[in-house]
Amino acid sequence: MEKAEKLSGDQLKEVKEILANTAVLELEEGEDFVELARTKVEFGYIYLREDKYESLFKVITDKKIVFFAAQRGSLMRLQDTFTEEQFQGTVEQMKAFHGDWI
Numbered sequence: 565m566e567k568a569e570k571l572s573g574d575q576l577k578e579v580k581e582i583l584a585n586t587a588v589l590e591l592e593e594g595e596d597f598v599e600l601a602r603t604k605v606e607f608g609y610i611y612l613r614e615d616k617y618e619s620l621f622k623v624i625t626d627k628k629i630v631f632f633a634a635q636r637g638s639l640m641r642l643q644d645t646f647t648e649e650q651f652q653g654t655v656e657q658m659k660a661f662h663g664d665w666i
Contacts, residue, residue: 570663571612579610579617586639587623587632597625608655610634611662620654 571579584605591597608620619634631642631651 571610576610579619580605580607583607583610583617583619583621583632583634583639584623587621587630587641590632590639590641591623591625591630595627596630597627599626602626608651609658609662611658620651620658622651 587605588600588603597603603623603625605621605623608622610617610619610621612618616637617634618636619632621632623630623632628644629648630644631646633640633642
């Protein structure tokens with residue numbers, strides 16, 4: 565397996581913005597949020613592997629927390645059964661393997 569590459573500061577900021585905006589567009593008004601004004605995004609990790617961004621992050625709305633994963637160039641909304649405990653465990657595993665960087 566090819567080791568992940570760390571992103572530069574500018575590259576990291578741009579990727580976070582793209583992933584966050586895309587994820588927010590996937591949320592359904594009424595089901596996932598009432599008002600987006602207080603919505604925030606928290607990233608567990610982001611890295612580059614084989615020229616594709618890989619990430620695990622969560623979008624926190626006024627109604628719920630929605631988890632997303634980016635893999636092999638695709639963004640996926642994780643099932644509502646995915647938990648904070650699973651999120652933290654996966655992040656810790658990735659940090660252990662790739663180092664302590666987003």
